[in-house]
Amino acid sequence: MRQDRSLGTSRGATVAMAAEQVAAWQRDRLAWAEHHPVTAALAEPLEVVPVDEPWLATATTDGRCLVFNPAWSAELSELQRRQVQEHLVWHAAAGDYRPRNVRDPRRWHLACDHAINTQLMQLGAELPMDAVLFPFAITWRRREVYGWLDEHPFLELEQSADQLAWQARATLPVTDLTDLEEDWRQHVRATVRHYLGTAWLPDSVAGWLLGRR
Incomplete structure (x- = not known):
């Protein structure tokens, strides 16, 4: 993936800002441990990189x-930042980083967002x-939502808060994938x-997760 793992940048964000935001994203994960342990567990292998x-x-x-x-992260409220990170964790768990051969990548992203939410x-x-x-x-598969969105009369009103890596041309080599x-x-x-059969993970969500894999 094309990314600068260092905290320093040559653009709008300062080293201090980047470091502060990394710390904030990491704090968000600690907050999940008590109330959203499944998300906290899924997030464990994911490094936070500005x-x-x-x-x-x-x-x-x-x-x-x-x-x-x-710089974008610094403008978010604490709640907004947590929501974005939680959403991204589930994108990763669902495999949405994998390139898809679809005619309309934006519609596919919206279908994935719907499934995650x-x-x-x-x-x-x-x-x-x-x-x-x-x-x-709610019960539709992503392909069904993707097809329905082709007829959505106000599609321009639906906006994703994040980006899919392959749409940003930031994907891993095939062997790494x-x-x-x-x-x-x-x-x-x-x-x-670990969580199946507990109040933290409904059977329907467990089945969905396993179905993505």
Whole structure:
């Protein structure tokens, strides 16, 4: 993935700002341990990396890292930042970093956002007021939502808060993706085994997670 792992940048974000935002993102994870332990567990292998580059306006994940624009992150409230990070963690767990051969990448992203937000809603997460979520399509697969969005009369009103890595041309080599897939398969299965049957992980969400793997 094309990214500068150093905290220093040559653009709008300072070293101090980047460091502050990394610390804030890491604090968010500690807060999940008590109230959102499944998300906390899924987030464990994901490194937090600030990147101040033109291709990244908001945040994304390549499956190994959560990558964010520090200047953009600094403008978010604590709640907004947590919501974005939680959403990205589930994008990674769902494998949404994998390139997809679709005619309309933006519609596919919205379909993925809907699927992620459906799971987070079932976990009791507080979603943003403008979260991409279509209540009548809660049980639909992403391909079904993607197809329906082709006829959406006000598609321009639906906006993703993040970016998919492959849409930002920031994907891993194929060999790395193969290894990453296996790493995530094992991690997701271990997380599901640990929390299955508890109040933290509804059966429907567990099935969805395993179905992505």
